[in-house]
Amino acid sequence: MNLSYHWRRWADLRPDELYAFLKLRSDIFVVEQNCVFSDMDGIDPQCEHLLGIDADNIVRAYLRIVPPGVQRPHSPSPPAPGPAIGRVVVAVEARGNGTGRRLMQQALSWCGAGYAGQPVSLSGQQHLEAFYASLGFVTHSAPYLEDGIWHVDMQRPGILAS
Template identity: 55%
Template sequence: MSGTAAAGGLHWRLWSWNEWSNDLLYAAMQLRSAIFVVEQNCVFPDMDGLDPACTHLCGCDDDGRLLAYARLLAPGVKHEDASIGRVVTAIEARGRQLGRALMQEALRLTRARHPGAAVRIGAQQHLERFYGSFGFKTISTPYLEDGIWHVDMRLPG
């Protein structure tokens, strides 16, 4: 586990698969399910077998509630590039720029852990401008994945 200073009003911690508690694991899976499955009305295999190979960025408030989450993948785990995925903020925390703070922290940690590596994401198409604001460039045509339009984007190393 590695911790970082509060940013975006949250306390950020990076966990490897075998480090985090059952409670935090449950909170992460619950948050991912609440947004990706229920809110977005999308039935898809969230547990895709990659979680054990990832590090997990968790943003918790002062009460320990998980409000922001992303998983970080080293180069070669899913793509040739490093990757950031399952980027999510809790419904009750929206409007506080936590998505921006989450991506800033995810990129900072990815760059620190994999200097010089490009970063690839599979972005929901309606968030293309958001990810573009971090320097990501679209590298694919739109494609339908689990009923939602996506584009692949890449941030050079």
């Protein structure tokens, strides 16, 4: 699936874009993964949002960049010293063709440009640990339950702007 990628600051999001990515997050994290939790955690307004949009203008992939020092509510981990990637999600129909990898590569490029040299963190679902490791992330926590799903904290060394 060929997607175009668009970065948005909170104030620049159109209502249809906001609705689309919140629906995608809900469809995957709450419905597909059968995980009852409050997805809207109050930090979205502080984040940069990456939307992967298909030819029909449908959001099929999404993630957010949490700026350094922002504490995720209910997280057992302290705020990341650099940016953190979160809420990584790919629609069912967009999986298995490299969409997730391209989404993450866009995020890593963004972090390299905006936060050059700072480590990039994420709290990843444990079953995706090998995927994130293939992008240079190293696990630095024991597995822990977050909202009923096993997670691990991972970090990637700082990326220099290109």
